[in-house]
Amino acid sequence: MNGLFIFLQGISVWLMSIVGWVFDFITLHGFADWFRSPGVVFFLTNFLAALVVFIVGFLISITFIWEERKILGRLMDRRGTQVGVLGLFQNFADGLKAFIKEIIIPDEVDKWIYDAAPVILIGISCLLIGLIPLSPDFALANLNGGLLLIFAIFSIAPFAILIGGWASNNKYTIMGGMRAAAQLISYEVPLLLSLVGVVILAGSFNLMDIVQAQQQAGVWFIIPQFLGCLVFMVAAIAEVERIPFDLPEAEAELVEGWQTEYGGMRFGLIMLSEYVRGYAASMVAVILFLGGWDGPSFIWPEIWFIIKVFILFAVWIWVRGALMRVTTKQILGIGWKRLMPLALINLGIAIAIKMAGWL
């Protein structure tokens, strides 16, 4: 039971006692007792916790889109979006627009799988948000294999892209889908290897334990694991398919890549899920290398965490503003010839530090 659950349990008990009082008043004592029973309160607590975490997660993801628009705009010598206060309403306007658009499904698509791809993507995004804690007090789950599970879920996305591109029955989309698969084998191995160093130093796959290890060591893992952080940052860009590694949706040669046949809210969901995955990836990076919610205690740890996440995402926006897209052949070269040796060296450093007992 962490702080979030205790707080929400209080709310649930209070709500249910009101409901129980109402039923008592109309002399339905059986219903009143049922509503006040621990099972109902437990269910309501969990439901509210999930709701709060998802709302916070999606709101931050939408703010990520705003951050990207604003910073990218400044990098390009323009102002970025201007709708509403500081342009914060632009994304909601976009969402509304995508929502009210006509649903167009091409005749030739494999309808079930075509519809399944955005559902899978948004589903794994929700799972990722649920798995990553904002602080020990703001978490849905505290799993011992959390890190492994997160990256297992991350690598479902290329599968959804592949089947979505294939089901769309279009030459561009199938090529985009195939590229997603080719990209997966290039970045996945260095990405996971770069994590192993942190796992060795912390001695755990549990995200809470990893942050705790950094707090106890008094140093964030970016210092001993700088190479690992570098490899992780590059590979994570490929993981969430942003420029310079957005090959599956290379709009210059493949129109809109695997998303070509998706329109309306389907496209909106795909875009949102991309940013949610970007948010999840930068959360993981902050937890692994930047001490998670570690920070001076004059503001809440959750706020520290979110500030760090926004700063880290700004680095990716900067990369996007500065670089161009690479090709499929080159991303394989980058993954295997550059990132892989660096990740291995980083692993050696981690082992050496652990053996010497410095951390």
Added chain:
Amino acid sequence: MSEMWLNMGPQHPMTHGLWNLRVKIDGETITEAEPVVGYLHRGWEKLTETRTFPQIIPMADRLCYGASLSWSHCYCLTAEKLLDVEVPERAKYIRTIVLEAQRIGSHLMWLAALGTDLGSYTVFLYPMRERELFLDLMQDLCGARLTYNYPRIGGVRNDVPANFERDFTRVLNHFEKKIPDYEALCDESTVFHMRMDDVGKLTAEQAINLGVTGPNLRGSGVDYDIRRDDPYDAYSQIDFNVCVQKSCDAYARYRVRMDELYESVNIIRQAIKDMPKGPVRVKPPRNAVKGKSDWAHTEDPRGEAFMYIIGNGDDHPYRLKVRSPIFVTVSAAAWMLKGYKVADVPAIMGSVDMCLGETDR
């Protein structure tokens, strides 16, 4: 995956304009390429036969939205030869200045388009920002921003406005500081080199045989520039370098255009300094001699622009033929693309600087 034909166009982000690149791909490797142009055919040459000679000038502007002035200028040059008109010296210098300003604007637009092709929106916006300054200069000069209607048969429409020299010098000083920004974004980026180096090889022999001209030819290592080899206007009195690159790939074509930006700034500076006083326009004769024909060619930002007119004895041309540089250059696409990946198509075709208005006419 077996081989299949992939239509890149006519509605495709890679095509700047309305054309179709059919590529036969094996996996992602291109085994055959076939450019299809003609979607924008307006019967331009036939239309000119119903217009008087001065009426054709604004039509010639519409040949290319990127470099409209170089086309109306090419037409005026041809008509002046046909009608035996001698252009005043001052008009020649003004033409040289605006042509080079137009060349800078066109090259900046090309760089912007190349940026989006390669996936960098920053490279799209930075050149467009500076192109705006040159459009403002042209607006001061002739009131229009895209299709200028500025050259006339026998000179230019009006003399330069007050502060012309000052404004041009200011813009050039500012612009010269900005070119290194583009180079920092492109040349100093490893990713840019990964995309542009050793793709779209076109040897000098192939380029000459296919009739490729302009920056694309100079990117293949052929030292040929009509401004120097057959000078028109004031180019014979101006000292400038012809930019040539030997590596024959997409990067060479990029580098040639970037060097030409510096050269154009240099040419404008010299022309402003040497500009003589005098009239800017003489009155041309109304009718051409029946059966007389003449031609002129100029160095368009995209290659060799060529026009051929036959007089009809009245104020209409009997026939006007346009040789478009890109219409000829695009035929080299099959040679440039073969053996490369689909992902290289935007880099290669982006380095060619397509303009469909003049191609389809």
